[in-house]
Amino acid sequence: MQGYESKEALIAEIRKTARLFAAEFDDVAEADADSTVEGVDRTPREMLAYQLGWMGLLRGWDADELAGKDVAMPAPGCKWNQMGVLYQGFYDEHRAEPFEHLRRSFEDDVDALVQWVDGFSDEELFEPGGRAWARSTPSNWPVWKWIHTNTVAPFKTFRSKIRKWKKLRG
Template sequence: MQEYKNKEELIAEIEKTAHLFITEFDSVEEGDQDKILEGVDRSPAQMIAYQLGWMNLLLGWDRDELAGKEVVTPALNYKWNKLGGLYENFYKQYEACTLSELKSLYRECVAELILWLDSFSDEDLFGQDVRKWASSTPSKWPIWKWIHINTVAPFQTFRSKIRKWKKLNRAAIQ
């Protein structure tokens, strides 16, 4: 896993990988957003919904903790070892959106995430036990690691998935 010296490096990496991921969808036709192809486990719409779901969970965990609410990670009624249902919930939440709407929601969420991230000091972002939600698992990760695992890492992984999906879709059309 990549290590960061400060929040500016993390923000720059999020901005870069977020942009690379979402621009892959510029060449996907609106009518193909829900198409699942053999060899890729998600449709283009599901790939974006997955990203939106995790970014919104991060933001929500922090918002809830600051409001004095008890935070349940990953989400109420979901366990870390059974995330399939959570992903299905993400897909259902955004299923009525067009591809264009999903891309717009994604860009807005990334911008909100960057603003939230910028509100932390380096000490808070890289320190231990700053937020209860970040210390809620045995790993007791600092906040930056939660952010990386739920943004940069999947942006990169899913960029490969959408590229594979586009290649398979082109081959199926020809």
């Protein structure tokens, strides 16, 4: 997994990969946003909803911890072995939203995520145990790894998915 030498480097990579991912949707029409193609497991709308869902979960875990609440991971009523249910919740939440609005929501959420990341000290971000919720993995991941795994990595992976979707769609 890619590492980062600083908070600024992580933020730069989030912005870069998010910008590239978002640009892939520039030529996807509203009428096509829910279209499926053989060989691609999500529609364009679902790809964006997935990203919005994970960015919201990350910030929500942290907000709950800072508020002294119990942190439900990955989400209230959902276990790690129920990811399909979690993802369906992301899709359902954004199903009726106009596609252009969903795209703007993605950009707004990236900005909010970057502001959130910028609020961490280097110790909180890069040292294991920086947040209690981040210690939930057996390997005691630092916060940056949770952020990377749920933003930068899928931004890159989903770029290839949307490109494949567009190619197969014709």
